[in-house]
Amino acid sequence: MRSFEPGGCAVVVGASGGIGGALVDALGDDPIFDSVFAWARSFEPSIHGKLRRIRVDITNEASIAAAATQIGLPLRLVIVATGALHGGVIGQPEKTYRALDADALLESYRINVVGPALIARHLLPILSPRGRSVFAALSARVGSISDNRAGGWHAYRASKAALNMMLRNLAIETSRRTPETLCVGLHPGTVDTGLSQPFQRNVAAGHLFTPAISAAHLLSVIDGLRREDSGSVLAWDGTTIPP
Numbered sequence: 001m002r003s004f005e006p007g008g009c010a011v012v013v014g015a016s017g018g019i020g021g022a023l024v025d026a027l028g029d030d031p032i033f034d035s036v037f038a039w040a041r042s043f044e045p046s047i048h049g050k051l052r053r054i055r056v057d058i059t060n061e062a063s064i065a066a067a068a069t070q071i072g073l074p075l076r077l078v079i080v081a082t083g084a085l086h087g088g089v090i091g092q093p094e095k096t097y098r099a100l101d102a103d104a105l106l107e108s109y110r111i112n113v114v115g116p117a118l119i120a121r122h123l124l125p126i127l128s129p130r131g132r133s134v135f136a137a138l139s140a141r142v143g144s145i146s147d148n149r150a151g152g153w154h155a156y157r158a159s160k161a162a163l164n165m166m167l168r169n170l171a172i173e174t175s176r177r178t179p180e181t182l183c184v185g186l187h188p189g190t191v192d193t194g195l196s197q198p199f200q201r202n203v204a205a206g207h208l209f210t211p212a213i214s215a216a217h218l219l220s221v222i223d224g225l226r227r228e229d230s231g232s233v234l235a236w237d238g239t240t241i242p243p
């Protein structure tokens, strides 16, 4: 990660997830960061070398605020790798509007939009204003409105589209005071995790990334970000996904 000044710290939210865990591993191996904070709701707090595991529930703002106070400065990189497509209150992704359910919609928004927004609220103010800093959230190509030709997955698509708008807003606001702070959405590709597992049948051979490969691509995209990318959603290969 040569675009960052050495000696800072990084935070990965959703570090218990497939991609989040791989991002923590990769950042832990990168000498540019002195410490890596791994947040997840299931973690017991612990310290191993430069890795600090902290229990954070992104649906509980007080827990985000408390975790933010534990971050050593300067904070240079935040990656929000939480997200939900199915399971629990959300159930299965809708194939038709007849399956729309208020509780499932609200839960999708709570996890995919409100959580990342609250993380931004508490971490953007402490991102280092000196040198490059990045706030990135994992979005999805299916959150693109103009690229939507297949339909379906109403709650997931709509919540990721809302996340993309939130990121654009954050980018505009931060650019006014700290132009070196970039806010982006990232599409990780189709990755072999619990989130994609029920839908992998339709993935063409050779198009399913391991979490480690996806994490390497995503960190390379973050490293190559230009100021004009802030507010956009970029895919794993660095291409911009249309809004």
Ligand SMILES: NC(=O)c1ccc[n+]([C@@H]2O[C@H](COP(=O)([O-])OP(=O)(O)OC[C@H]3O[C@@H](n4cnc5c(N)ncnc54)[C@H](OP(=O)(O)O)[C@@H]3O)[C@@H](O)[C@H]2O)c1
Residues within 6 Å of the ligand: 013, 014, 015, 016, 017, 018, 019, 020, 040, 041, 042, 057, 058, 059, 081, 082, 083, 084, 085, 111, 138, 139, 140, 141, 187, 188, 189, 190, 191, 192, 193, 194, 195, 196
């Ligand atoms: N995998 C793909 O093919 C793919 C494609 C496009 C976009 N993405 C996006 O990439 C991101 C990471 O997904 P993944 O594939 O790594 O999925 P994953 O393995 O299921 O990880 C999801 C992460 O989100 C956390 N999470 C889920 N529900 C939560 C809740 N209610 N409160 C707090 N944390 C919650 C999980 O925590 P627990 O471990 O505690 O459940 C876990 O850390 C998501 O935003 C997803 O939309 C993935």
